[in-house]
Amino acid sequence: MSAVVVDQLVKRYAGPPPVTALDGISLDIAAGQIYGLLGPNGAGKTTTIGICTSRVRATGGRAVIAGFDVAAAPVEVRARIGVVSQAITLDRSCTIRENLEFHCRYFGMNPADARGRARELLDRFRIADRADALPGQLSGGLAQRVQLARAISHRPDVLFLDEPTAGLDPQSRLALWDLVRSLQAEGLTIVLTTHYMEEADELTERLAVIDHGKVLIEGTPEQLKREHGGTTRLDTVLSDGSGAAAALTGSESVQAVHATERGLRLTLDPSPDALAAVLARLAPFGLREVTVVEPSLETVFISLTGRDLRE
Amino acid sequence: MNKVPPVMAVVRGLWRRDLAVLRREGVAFALRTVMNPLLVVFVFTYVLPKSGQGFQTAGATSFATVLTPGLIAVAMIFTGVAAVALPLSVELGATREIEDRILAPAPLHTIPLARIAFGAVQAILSGALVFPIVTLLPATPVDVHVASWPLLVAMLLLAGWTSAALGLFLGTVVKPAQIGLLFALVLTPITFLGCVYYPWASLQPIRWLQIGVLINPLVYMSEGLRTALTANVPHLPVAVSVTALAGLGVLFTGLGVRTFRRRVID
Numbered sequence: 001m002s003a004v005v006v007d008q009l010v011k012r013y014a015g016p017p018p019v020t021a022l023d024g025i026s027l028d029i030a031a032g033q034i035y036g037l038l039g040p041n042g043a044g045k046t047t048t049i050g051i052c053t054s055r056v057r058a059t060g061g062r063a064v065i066a067g068f069d070v071a072a073a074p075v076e077v078r079a080r081i082g083v084v085s086q087a088i089t090l091d092r093s094c095t096i097r098e099n100l101e102f103h104c105r106y107f108g109m110n111p112a113d114a115r116g117r118a119r120e121l122l123d124r125f126r127i128a129d130r131a132d133a134l135p136g137q138l139s140g141g142l143a144q145r146v147q148l149a150r151a152i153s154h155r156p157d158v159l160f161l162d163e164p165t166a167g168l169d170p171q172s173r174l175a176l177w178d179l180v181r182s183l184q185a186e187g188l189t190i191v192l193t194t195h196y197m198e199e200a201d202e203l204t205e206r207l208a209v210i211d212h213g214k215v216l217i218e219g220t221p222e223q224l225k226r227e228h229g230g231t232t233r234l235d236t237v238l239s240d241g242s243g244a245a246a247a248l249t250g251s252e253s254v255q256a257v258h259a260t261e262r263g264l265r266l267t268l269d270p271s272p273d274a275l276a277a278v279l280a281r282l283a284p285f286g287l288r289e290v291t292v293v294e295p296s297l298e299t300v301f302i303s304l305t306g307r308d309l310r311e
Numbered sequence: 312m313n314k315v316p317p318v319m320a321v322v323r324g325l326w327r328r329d330l331a332v333l334r335r336e337g338v339a340f341a342l343r344t345v346m347n348p349l350l351v352v353f354v355f356t357y358v359l360p361k362s363g364q365g366f367q368t369a370g371a372t373s374f375a376t377v378l379t380p381g382l383i384a385v386a387m388i389f390t391g392v393a394a395v396a397l398p399l400s401v402e403l404g405a406t407r408e409i410e411d412r413i414l415a416p417a418p419l420h421t422i423p424l425a426r427i428a429f430g431a432v433q434a435i436l437s438g439a440l441v442f443p444i445v446t447l448l449p450a451t452p453v454d455v456h457v458a459s460w461p462l463l464v465a466m467l468l469l470a471g472w473t474s475a476a477l478g479l480f481l482g483t484v485v486k487p488a489q490i491g492l493l494f495a496l497v498l499t500p501i502t503f504l505g506c507v508y509y510p511w512a513s514l515q516p517i518r519w520l521q522i523g524v525l526i527n528p529l530v531y532m533s534e535g536l537r538t539a540l541t542a543n544v545p546h547l548p549v550a551v552s553v554t555a556l557a558g559l560g561v562l563f564t565g566l567g568v569r570t571f572r573r574r575v576i577d
Binding site for chain 2: 050053054055056057074075076078079080081083085087089090091092093094098099102103104105106107108111114150
């Protein structure tokens with residue numbers, strides 16, 4: 001079953017200058033998945049999430065979330081989604097506990113249930129010791145964790161995370177990834193945008209690479225890397241490298257050979273047999289260390305657009 | 312599965328939140344409300360008469376009697392506008408704090424309408440806070456009696472609603488950085504030209520002004536409360552005050568909900 005269906009979404013801003021933010025994006029996201037939208041800033045990821053969450057009106061096309069058309073039934077959609085936006089949008093006049101409790105009230109929980117749910121989430125997200133702090137007193141990582149707790153407090157079916165780890169330190173990022181995985185394990189469908197390749201690679205089961213308001217390619221991370229990631233890089237350390245390069249001549253899967261200080265750097269075809277064949281040829285030269293750099297989503301993006309994700 | 316809660320459940324949640332925030336600044340709220348009428352009453356109806364410089368208004372009514380409904384009306388419009396416009400302007404601004412409430416499972420207009428209702432209650436509360444000050448403090452006699460309770464209640468409700476609705480409209484169009492300007496360019500002229508210190512009828516010699524101030528909602532609030540509290544002071548016909556306030560209330564509510572929608576939906 002599809003949790004999110006996006007069909008030919010178009011978003012144009014009249015300007016000036018006129019901008020086409022989305023240029024016909026289509027996605028079909030199965031329930032229970034962690035799905036990623038990967039692309040550089042300005043690609044259209046946030047606009048897509050905005051339309052799915054009823055905060056942005058589409059110029060064309062439609063989005064159906066949990067079976068409800070966003071344009072026709074925004075209230076039904078809002079009742080079934082949780083949203084963590086890029087910026088910290090916690091209610092600054094209220095404590096962390098109140099942020100969670102009142103959010104539950106906005107979703108119709110009675111006062112006792114809302115209080116109980118807030119307490120439960122404070123414990124689960126390990127923020128109980130800051131329950132009575134104001135949002136302004138929290139670090140970015142902690143505030144983002146509160147936002148995540150708030151977004152799931154009303155038990156949504158689909159969770160939208162817009163650049164959830166932007167600006168977080170590595171430790172907070174890993175902690176957030178763990179939380180996201182645990183939420184998926186509970187049956188939530190999670191749609192996240194990111195411009196971090198590692199995040200898309202580590203966390204998502206499927207992803208769409210988006211650029212200039214269009215989906216360039218869609219699939220599992222492995223599939224995308226295999227089909228569009230290009231080459232595997234192999235760094236070797238050899239105790240006696242002389243003649244090693246010559247020994248590789250005629251090996252079909254080797255595209256390029258560069259001598260390094262301690263050995264050779266090879267560029268290989270992404271074929272599954274290439275590695276074994278090359279290692280066998282290098283073994284006589286005192287092979288000490290091998291580092292394999294697999295194709296990454298970064299190389300996928302570069303091969304599709306000729307640009308770096310961070311440009 | 313039906314997951315959409317009744318709209319009133321969402322509204323109760325919104326009010327519960329606003330109440331928690333208001334309670335935290337309860338003392339500040341009371342001081343803000345009371346300070347202006349306290350000083351006006353003290354200077355104009357205590358210091359000036361005692362020092363022999365008091366105004367004498369037309370007829371037998373004292374200036375303190377003229378002031379009573381006017382100062383209640385000013386307190387209400389200040390509170391109503393401030394209670395809605397100030398927080399809303401910030402929440403719609405850079406912090407986007409309003410976002411969590413926009414994502415609540417209720418029609419979008421629920422949020423501004425709930426805010427108006429809450430602001431109206433605060434406006435009425437501030438009117439009640441001001442009442443003992445303007446009636447008990449003056450050195451000159453204050454001739455106040457409730458001509459008709461239903462009329463007084465209706466005037467308070469209409470005045471509270473219109474003030475809060477004006478606050479909604481202003482809060483959705485004014486950026487946080489322009490709040491100072493809001494007070495200087497909107498609330499101050501409204502106050503001085505709102506028939507607070509003089510009844511509308513007394514503007515007769517300055518006909519252009521008498522016509523001009525009719526766009527000011529505070530005129531109808533002051534005059535309407537005069538009808539309800541100090542019937543001896545000349546005042547606009549009650550039908551005019553009620554109709555005008557209701558009309559302005561509808562206008563500001565409609566405009567405010569529209570600009571709110573524009574601000575939150577891209």
